[in-house]
Amino acid sequence: MPGEGFSENDILRNRVALILVENLSVPFDRRVWQECQTLRDAGMTVHVICPRGTKRDSEAEVVLDGVHIHRYPLQAATGGPAGYAREYGSALWHTFRLARKIGRVDVVHACNPPDLLFLVARMLRRRGAKFIFDQHDLVPELYLSRFDRGQDFLYRGVCALERATYRAADVVIATNESYRQVARIRGGKRPEDLFVVRSAPVVERFHEVPVEPELKRGKPNLLCYLGVMGPQDGVDYALRALASLRDEVGRDDWHAVFVGAGDTFDEMVALSRELGLSGQVEFTGRVSDEDLLRYLSAADVCLSPDPLNPLNDVSTMNKVMEYMAMGKPMVSFELREARVSAGEAALYAPANDVAEFAKLVAVLLDDPEQRERMGKLGRERVRGPLAWGNSQAALIKAYERALG
Known part of the structure; x- marks a missing residue:
């Protein structure tokens, strides 16, 4: 089990985590699913809001291995940036809708892309939640690499959204040291608020x-x-x-x-x-x-x-x-x-x-x-050095930092 060896944690026990994902369904998104299991084993109640899958993960709502999953219908983007604007707008609306139904949340944990989920986190922060930004992709670099449009006005827009997400986050989770450096330098985050949680397979x-x-x-x-x-x-x-x-x-x-x-x-x-x-x-x-x-x-x-x-x-x-x-x-x-x-x-x-x-x-x-x-x-x-157990320990420390 991904959470094996992680017993309940005094700081995390009986707290509620809400994980937001847009680009994959859960548990198909293996990184997110491993994080869910780790937090569950540490004593948290874990909710996930994500899109529905097509051939799997198609139920609107399900409790799977103790994790509460809330899914919404989503049409994948086609037709370049305009298609992504439609996709992300629909996803954001559904995420707001489902988040309001869940009730008390102690930590909202948003996984990008897109760098729009801080808007949902900001709503929940007004109710006392802490915000952890789990940066799966560098969206400005993703834009440059995917669309080959250069640093145009849309590029400047995604840079602004990334900055807003960094500002809103209490803690940032990076997938590697390169991403951590971006969060520190470009995002202006303090080193003590940055944690590297590498994606790693459950061997x-x-x-x-x-x-x-x-x-x-x-x-x-x-x-x-x-x-x-x-x-x-x-x-x-x-x-x-x-x-x-x-x-x-x-x-x-x-x-x-x-x-x-x-x-x-x-x-x-x-x-x-x-x-x-x-x-x-x-x-x-x-x-x-x-x-x-x-x-x-x-x-x-x-x-x-x-x-x-x-x-x-x-x-x-x-x-x-x-x-x-x-x-x-x-x-x-x-x-x-x-x-x-x-x-x-x-x-x-x-x-x-x-x-x-x-x-x-x-x-x-x-x-x-x-x-x-x-x-x-x-x-x-x-x-050994890249094992998921090391990432689990870093994830728990990130949550302790946010809640401590």
């Missing part, structure tokens, strides 16, 4: 299952990508690297599987056809936990193709942590926080260089002993 959930050779579609090697497929996630870089692996490196002894979904899923399927990869590349969409373990257990090399941009360079990628939990080596582009997370469990291509990325995949395909060694190092990292 008991990630365990190898017997390899199913048929997943490799008759090839000796399986390459695996796991994660979201959005404009900034680099699936297009991965596909172009695979085309280079076949055409320039001369390797066709592999099958590749892309596990996940997102805004660019259909576009990436079309790109794979355009590159002539349809016979060697498989897109699964979102899969069950059981199928996820099947694919990762069979994988020989994992792909982390997030390109260098203002957001990715300073962000911790969940896929990197999950590859390491499964003991799998990976190839990544040279990103600051990717190296902090993976260390020697990855090989690093120069930023956004698909030809070099392909060559490093070939290096690992040719060296099973190196793959084994890298996988062991990664597993040790997520069971």
Whole structure:
């Protein structure tokens, strides 16, 4: 259990936490769900307001493992910034509506994006609640990386919303040291009000299952990508690297599987056809936990193709942590926080260089002993210095600070 080893806490016992999430349903959002369980085990009553899922997490209201989840209908954004304005406006209205129904709240814990949830927190602060800002993404950098519009008036707007969120927060939770520095310097937060709660997999959930050779579609090697497929996630870089692996490196002894979904899923399927990869590349969409373990257990090399941009360079990628939990080596582009997370469990291509990325995949395909060694190092990292237990302790301290 994520909360195992965290008994009730004198400061947190019988307090009420309200966690606000907009971009994923809960418990599908694993980081938020792990936080919920940790706070529950510390003695808090935990409520979550989040959007409904489509194929899962679809009930409007449910109590799951002692956590009270309130969900609202939400249409995902399409059509650029205007689409996001509609999505965020609808989400904010529903969040206000549900928050008013919950009653007394001691801590409101808002997870971005967007940087609009401080408005709900401000309402609850007038009733005595403390506000913890859990910064999952740097939204100004996300805007620059996703829309390629430069520092226009919308960029200035998201910067203003970030500043307002920092000002409203009693405590800020950062996902890594890079984000913590942004909160300290750009947000003007005091060091004692900043806590790093790294996203980390619950290692008991990630365990190898017997390899199913048929997943490799008759090839000796399986390459695996796991994660979201959005404009900034680099699936297009991965596909172009695979085309280079076949055409320039001369390797066709592999099958590749892309596990996940997102805004660019259909576009990436079309790109794979355009590159002539349809016979060697498989897109699964979102899969069950059981199928996820099947694919990762069979994988020989994992792909982390997030390109260098203002957001990715300073962000911790969940896929990197999950590859390491499964003991799998990976190839990544040279990103600051990717190296902090993976260390020697990855090989690093120069930023956004698909030809070099392909060559490093070939290096690992040719060296099973190196793959084994890298996988062991990664597993040790997520069971040691990067373990979720360390993040649990930091989360509890953040709440103690807010309530103390």
